[in-house]
Amino acid sequence: MNTSAPIGIFDSGIGGLTVAHAVTRLLPNENIIYFGDTAHLPYGDKSAAAIQAYSIKICNVLLQQKCKVILIACNSASAAAYELVREYVGSKAKVMNVIDPVVQFLDQHYAHKTIGLIGTKQTVNSNIYRKKTDLLGKDITLKSLATPLLAPMIEEGFFNNTISESIITEYLHNATLEGIEALILGCTHYPLIKKQIEAYYKGNVSVLDTSEIVAKSLYDYLASNQLLNSLQAYLRHFYVSDYTQSFETSTKIFFGEQIRLEHYPLWE
């Protein structure tokens, strides 16, 4: 495998840029191709079949660009389409998702603990986190709550203000999450409200920023397979299946710096 081949990262839209940013911070030499399926967002309310079909289309784009790794930077797509995508891609690229690294993290640090999870309806209703943590056999109790208002709220720029505070408080107050010792931010949009969530728990609950855990797991995979790019990165593309000025403006809040989106329609 060519070490300078890009890392392909995809999400339903621009939320996965939080993961892409964590990846570029930890792996500055890596070439990156990001694909945000803005024409079909949100994935969180879609059926598994629809998400699978979109994910395969996106993988074709990333495979054409000879990506060495395809990272599904979306919890909803990781829940609904990871197994299918892995089978489809076969040996052409390594496929990673944003759920397994978090489950491994729980395995190492949270045996015998009660953990909360918030995410989209698709992610929470799939029960994927519970199935995977149960398989660890580490006596981890998982309490999950779908929080569907949070992703659109963040996309509309409502974070770090009183509106987001009252929505976050309402959700976290839910009896389902009582007694948790850590909370998984099971949606790639949520790193943007991590500070507000931490403020709500006043240091009593660890808030797990999954983008950093995922980037570290990618690093470990590349390092242990001699796939790290030793040359300087020369390629950064950020494709979206539907382009609007508002997506372009929002990239800054998710990626932390202004980037240029390129329109790449999926169906033509």
Ligand code: DGL
């Ligand atoms: N980025 C998606 C996730 O991590 C949430 C947004 C959506 O519903 O498309 O689940």
